[in-house]
Amino acid sequence: MSQAYPNDIPYPPVFHREMTPVWIDAVLRGLGQEGPDLAGAFRWCELGCGPGLNAVVTAAAHPAAHVTAIDLNAAHLARARAWAEAAGLPNLETVQAGFTELAEAPPDRFGPFDVIVTHGVLSWIAPAEREALLRFIGRFLRPGGVVYAHYMTHPGMSAAAAGQRLARRVAARAEGGPVERARAALAFQARLAAGGAGFFVAHPQERHRLEASRRQDPAALAHELLPAHWEPFHVAEIIEVLGRQGCRYLGSATPLDNIDAVSLPAGTLPLLAGLDDPALAETVRDMARNQSLRRDLYRSGGAPLPAGRHWQALAELPLALLPAAPRRGPLRFDTPIGPVQGEAALFDPLLAALRRGPCRVGDLARHGAHPAQLNQAVQMLIWSGCAHPVRSPLPDPQAAWRLNRALCASGVGWLAAPALGSALPVAPELMPAVAALLEAAGPEATAPELATPERLRDNLRAWRAFGALPPEG
Incomplete structure (x- = not known):
């Protein structure tokens, strides 16, 4: 990255x-697209991996995979390597470049990589570096491989671009390190807003964004405000530049954004009828949502699955209920267009079946939902954190336990959950008890003093079931 980046x-x-x-894989099944083959030695690469948390979790959850974590910052990679060494992850490669x-x-x-992901990079780097990143994807993504690309987008961040330019100039005149300069820039903007500046009157969402920024992690804030080349993009631009690398747009990695009925104002839906140009259709959706960020999925070549294979791929998807799922009462989804009530006739049987244990989507179809309706319901359950796709069979969890001990020692509020191929959040007040449970890894893990907090009891079963913690002795 350029020297203009902190x-x-x-x-x-x-x-x-x-x-x-x-x-x-789960989202692509919902979209009717072929997902990566996760059964064997697939190759996953992260461009701009930061401290490497996503990379080490992926390596721990997929022992047969080869995980490549790339970043320019030596301190980032040192932390990733330390976690990998503590967990004993021979399948993680770090590259400083x-x-x-x-x-x-x-x-x-x-x-060639089966999956290339990049988060928090495209909107933050210089144009020449962005072009180089895209060339890397074009050269090293295998045919049929998948790209995940996160970036800030218009129109939701159009006004924010003006605020970021101001913040960077104010920060350049402030004293201290990046954190102090970023805080000085925010303080100046806060005084500007308090003084009745017309910008914040015309764009009230920027006042809310300013207030939220002041609660943000200081280091993350510096990376957000100080880059010289920060900019949002129109979705059509990204579709075009990735298209030049042979990648076609598939949909969003945020399942909600793939379901127009629950993510767009009802009055805008007719305007999408007949739009067969993905760039135009996604631009309309971004305008309708006032979209501020995107998590796009692309593929190198390929074609959508035929209807029969689409249903087969979806039917084979295994799901498990997460602790966040409601135990009783109506299911409500808080979406960008407001609260959406989950239809009881559709969701209650699905939740009841998942409460009995993990099952495949095909088994859930026995409750009478139409396949298209069931597909959307499954994607909503995944997006909302009520359910998650699971791996079968469960990979050896030993590396995940070692990694989780290292994460606890670092104060990182996440636990690798190999059965999910993901990580689960841990509240700070529960971390000491979780660390003790990881160290005990036997009958001592059920000691009364560790099982007392109600929130800990509520999560223990799930953490153990998903391989984040050792089972009870």
């Missing part, structure tokens, strides 16, 4: 479920 401060470890192979260097790598240096 490389002198590490980015905090943040986990993104949408980047995991299991999640991507800039995107221009990567794009010019010898043909046999990388890949």
Whole structure:
């Protein structure tokens, strides 16, 4: 990355479920697209991995996979390697390089990759580096491989671009390191808003964004405000530039965004009728939602699954209920267009079946839902955190337990859950008890002093079932 990017401060470890192979596979099944083959030695690459939390979780959950984590920041990669060594992950490769260097790598240096993901990068780097990143994808993504691309987008971030330019200029005149300069920039903007600046009057969402930024992790805030080349993109631009690398747009890694009926104002739905140009249709959707960020999925070549194979792929998807699922009462989804009530006749039988244990979508179809309706219901359950796709059979959890001990020691509020191919959040107040349970790994794990907090009891069964913690002795 360029010197205009704040490389002198590490980015905090943040986990993104949408980047995991299991999640991507589930969403692609819902979209009627062929997902990556996760049964064997697939290759997964993250461009701009930060401290590597997503990469080490993926490596721990997929022992047969080869995971490549790439970043320019040496401190980031040192942390990723430390976690990998503590967990004993021979399948994680870390690479310190800039995107221009990567794009010019010898043909046999990388890949071909089945999945390439990049989060928090495209909107934050210089145009030349962005072009190099895209060339890397074009060179090292295998035919049929999948790309996950996260970036900030218009129109939701159009006004924010003006605020970021101001923040960067104010920060350049402030004293101290990146965190102090970012805080000075926010403080200046807060005074501007309090003074009645017309920008914040005309764009009230920017006042809310400013207030939220002041509660953000200071290191993350510096990375958000200080890059010289930060910019949002129109979705059509990204569809075009990835198209030049042989990648076609598939849909969003955020399942809600693939269901127009629950993500768009009802009055805008007729305007999408007959739009067969994906770039135009997605632009209309972004305008209808006032979309501020995107998590796009692309594939190198390929075609949608025929109807019969689409249903077969979806029917074979195994799901498990998560602790966030409601125990009783109506199911409500809080969407960008407001609360949406889950139809009891559709969702109650699905939740009841999943409460009895993990099952495949094909088994859920026995409750009478039409396949298209069931597909949308499953994607809503996954998006809302009520359910998650599961791996079968469960991979050896030993590496995940070792990784989780290292994550607890680092104060990272996530636990690798190999049965999910993902990670589960842990509240800070529960971390000491979780660390003790990981150390005990036997009959001592049921000690009364560790089982007392109600929230811990509520989560223990799921954490153990999904391989994040050892089973009870």
